[in-house]
Amino acid sequence: MTSLVHFSIQDEQIGIMTLNRPEQANSLSAPMLEEINQTIQEIKHDESIRCLLITGAGSKVFCAGADLKERRLMTEAEAKGAVRSIQQTFIEIESIPVPVIAVMNGHALGGGLELALACDLRIARAGA
Numbered sequence: 001m002t003s004l005v006h007f008s009i010q011d012e013q014i015g016i017m018t019l020n021r022p023e024q025a026n027s028l029s030a031p032m033l034e035e036i037n038q039t040i041q042e043i044k045h046d047e048s049i050r051c052l053l054i055t056g057a058g059s060k061v062f063c064a065g066a067d068l069k070e071r072r073l074m075t076e077a078e079a080k081g082a083v084r085s086i087q088q089t090f091i092e093i094e095s096i097p098v099p100v101i102a103v104m105n106g107h108a109l110g111g112g113l114e115l116a117l118a119c120d121l122r123i124a125r126a127g128a
Contacts, residue, residue, distance in 0.1 A: 005035040006057075007042070013050040015043055015098075022058030027067040028111060030082065033089050040092045052096060054119060055103040062104040065111025086111055090118040 006018040017039055019026040028036075043049055056062040066086060071079055093100060093115070102108075102116040105125045116122045 004032040005039055007039045013048055015049045015052040017054045019056045025061040025064035026056040027064045029067040029070050033085050051098055052100045053103050055105055061106040062108045063112030063115050064109045093118040
């Protein structure tokens with residue numbers, strides 16, 4: 001199974017988290033949110049990381065926000081739970097103790113913009 005979130009460390013202190021669902025515009029599915037939260041916990045416990053970059057796979061969309069195809073199959077209660085899960089993930093990003101930079105390689109739609117706003121800084125990559 002392909003990882004929905006790639007995480008690597010560059011130059012021994014720069015964390016890079018890449019949302020890896022380019023065919024779905026890097027939309028936030030429940031399994032992706034779980035992987036994002038697991039990665040955040042790893043980052044919080046790794047004192048060597050001095051900065052985190054968050055970006056999206058592909059070149060057209062940074063993040064499209066909630067996975068609406070997943071959402072349409074949910075009951076109203078499940079949809080509310082999904083929204084709370086996304087909000088909690090953004091709160092976790094805001095609480096990361098190092099600077100977090102959204103490296104926006106394309107459009108940030110809906111919750112994707114909220115994701116970018118949860119970061120300390122936002123930059124648009126050239127050509128995006």
